[in-house]
Amino acid sequence: MSQKNKSKKIKFVAVGDNHGDMVDTEAAKQLFDFIQDYQPDEVIHLGDCFDFRSLRSGASGKEEAESLHDDVEAGLQFINELKPTVFHYGNHEDRISHFIHSSTNGIVKDFCQDLDDEIVSNLKKVGCRKIYPYHAEEGVHTLGLVRTVHGYTCGIRAVEEHAIHYGLEEGAVLMGHIHSIQQTNAKRYRGTVGFSGGCLCKKREMRYAKNRLATSKWGTGWMYGFVHNKNWKVWQAHRVGEKFIFSHHQE
Numbered sequence: 672m673s674q675k676n677k678s679k680k681i682k683f684v685a686v687g688d689n690h691g692d693m694v695d696t697e698a699a700k701q702l703f704d705f706i707q708d709y710q711p712d713e714v715i716h717l718g719d720c721f722d723f724r725s726l727r728s729g730a731s732g733k734e735e736a737e738s739l740h741d742d743v744e745a746g747l748q749f750i751n752e753l754k755p756t757v758f759h760y761g762n763h764e765d766r767i768s769h770f771i772h773s774s775t776n777g778i779v780k781d782f783c784q785d786l787d788d789e790i791v792s793n794l795k796k797v798g799c800r801k802i803y804p805y806h807a808e809e810g811v812h813t814l815g816l817v818r819t820v821h822g823y824t825c826g827i828r829a830v831e832e833h834a835i836h837y838g839l840e841e842g843a844v845l846m847g848h849i850h851s852i853q854q855t856n857a858k859r860y861r862g863t864v865g866f867s868g869g870c871l872c873k874k875r876e877m878r879y880a881k882n883r884l885a886t887s888k889w890g891t892g893w894m895y896g897f898v899h900n901k902n903w904k905v906w907q908a909h910r911v912g913e914k915f916i917f918s919h920h921q922e
Contacts, residue, residue, distance in 0.1 A: 678900055684709065685819055686893035687717025687761065687847030688870035689749050690877070691742035698871045698891050701915050703752055705908065709895060713814060714753060717847030717868070718761025718805070718821030721746035721790075724879060726766040726783075743786065747793050754797040757812050761821040761847065764790070765805035811837060815898030817905070822848025822867075825885070830865040831855045838863025843905055845894055850874070852890035852909050866905050868894035 684706055689699060706714065725737040750758075760768075767783040774780045794802055803810040805821060812819045818837050822829065825848060834844045834857035843864045850870040857863045869892035880886045892909035895917070908917035 679712075680897050680899040681713060681814065682709065682711040682895075682897045683713040683715060683814060683817075684711045684893060684895045685715040685717055685845050685868060686753070686871065687759070687821065687868070688719045688850055688872055689746075690719055690763065690870070690872040691722040691749075692745040693722050693742075693872040693876055694745055694749060695871050695873050695891060698910065698915075699749065699752075702871065702893055702908075705893075705895075705915070705917065706753075711895065713757060714755045715757040715812065715814075715819050715845075716750075716753060716755040716759060717819060717845070718759040719763040719847060719870075720749055720758075720761070721763055722872075722877075723763050723766045726770060727879065728766075728769075739786075743789075747790070750790075750793050751797060755794070755799050757801045757803070757819070758794050758799050759803045759810055759812065759819065759821045759847070760805040762805055768805070813839075815903060816840075816842030816901060817845065817896075817898050817903050818842065819845045822846040825849050830867050831857050834863045834865030835859050838865070841901070843903055845905065849885075850889040851885075852892050852907055854907070864905070866894055866907065868892055868907060869909060 722742050767787050770779055770783040807823045810820055816839050820837060824832055829849050830853045833846050838844045840861040845866045849867055851867055852869040853867040855865045857865055869890040874886055874889045890909055892907055894905055894907050896905040908915050
């Protein structure tokens with residue numbers, strides 16, 4: 672048997688957008704139970720593990736004055752339970768980077784730097800091997816023919832755009848960011864399939880999204896599958912009613 676045929680099948684779970692203290696704790700519990708059963712080799716966090724809404728551009732009044740304590744604690748607890756091997760910074764984590772590099776207030780800059788250091792330290796403690804910045808070129812993880820990113824556009828064609836931009840021939844691109852559960856075949860040479868895996872947050876509590884029609888598209892879930900040589904498979908676990916539907920027994 673050739674060495675190529677002996678290569679190991681790598682199982683993975685990809686999940687994101689739990690948004691700190693906005694997390695749906697029951698959904699998170701079912702995710703952790705699923706991981707315990709599925710036993711993936713790679714656990715990929717797709718970003719927005721924290722919400723940091725008081726750091727949002729345009730935040731004002733009560734939102735701007737809100738403490739980050741509960742948000743940070745919830746995000747770190749999620750990291751400690753998930754134990755990601757790969758972590759993508761999302762646009763919400765990038766809010767602290769913005770203050771580190773552009774704030775004119777030294778106290779704010781130091782606080783955000785300490786916060787970023789704490790996140791990185793906790794990731795390394797749980798065994799995270801790769802931490803990617805929120806960067807359209809540098810924030811890309813490759814696992815065989817499957818690539819993962821947080822996400823950089825959120826329009827109606829976002830999943831297809833990411834598949835076309837990042838996809839390998841006959842591969843797949845998995846993204847977070849848009850909170851919806853989608854799959855689309857991209858119109859490109861030899862094909863690439865794009866996937867969006869939903870979120871693990873409570874959308875009714877995310878007040879800054881309450882006026883957006885796209886919020887009604889949000890779904891609760893995660894993605895999982897395997898890569899083996901040039902073969903891959905992605906499934907989407909999604910909540911229907913009160914239960915999550917998944918089918919990894921088909922693997």
